[in-house]
Amino acid sequence: MLINLNETESRELIPGFHGKMIHTDKITIAYWEVEAGAEIPEHSHHHEQTMQVTEGTFELTVDGETRTYQKGELVYLAPHVKHGGRAITSCKITDIFCPVREEYR
Amino acid sequence: MLINLNETESRELIPGFHGKMIHTDKITIAYWEVEAGAEIPEHSHHHEQTMQVTEGTFELTVDGETRTYQKGELVYLAPHVKHGGRAITSCKITDIFCPVREEYR
Numbered sequence: 777m778l779i780n781l782n783e784t785e786s787r788e789l790i791p792g793f794h795g796k797m798i799h800t801d802k803i804t805i806a807y808w809e810v811e812a813g814a815e816i817p818e819h820s821h822h823h824e825q826t827m828q829v830t831e832g833t834f835e836l837t838v839d840g841e842t843r844t845y846q847k848g849e850l851v852y853l854a855p856h857v858k859h860g861g862r863a864i865t866s867c868k869i870t871d872i873f874c875p876v877r878e879e880y881r
Numbered sequence: 882m883l884i885n886l887n888e889t890e891s892r893e894l895i896p897g898f899h900g901k902m903i904h905t906d907k908i909t910i911a912y913w914e915v916e917a918g919a920e921i922p923e924h925s926h927h928h929e930q931t932m933q934v935t936e937g938t939f940e941l942t943v944d945g946e947t948r949t950y951q952k953g954e955l956v957y958l959a960p961h962v963k964h965g966g967r968a969i970t971s972c973k974i975t976d977i978f979c980p981v982r983e984e985y986r
Contacts, residue, residue: 777957802979852882
């Protein structure tokens with residue numbers, strides 16, 4: 777199965793968060809372009825998640841602890857951990873969820 | 882859990898394939914830098930895999946079908962499918978495996 781990311785539709789699933797979603801049997805990969813200032817409120821889910829900032833600066837609060845993330849940094853979020861954040865600058869972020877985030881299909 | 886990819890050790894796990902391995906509970910992310918001309922013989926494994934070329938050109942043969950992959954292209958490899966390939970140019974590749982590739986720990 778070949779996926780061309782240049783031809784994959786981007787959807788604004790959260791205000792200011794424009795994502796291309798790739799679903800396999802076991803994972804969801806989300807390629808986000810995030811507008812500067814966009815926020816995602818604190819939330820949690822049963823999926824494990826890795827978040828990698830590939831451009832820009834994103835501020836993330838995990839279990840009450842806030843820090844900023846930049847290119848080259850990856851954060852692992854265990855299932856059910858509370859997290860939320862905001863884009864300090866416009867950002868590109870790659871999230872990997874396991875299992876699949878069915879609500880993003 | 883914060884991972885700084887700039888400080889993560891790279892290991893030459895296959896000749897010409899230098900990888901930084903990130904393992905969570907459920908997945909392995911492999912960030913490869915591949916030397917031009919490096920080859921990985923045909924093989925298979927029970928893990929599902931996505932392969933994303935982020936720099937350069939990589940030729941991959943999946944189930945006997947050969948094509949080249951470049952930036953913006955992602956290929957999904959189902960469990961047990963035979964695949965192998967070679968770097969046409971020096972490449973950067975991100976692989977995601979599910980479940981964890983224990984032999985890469």
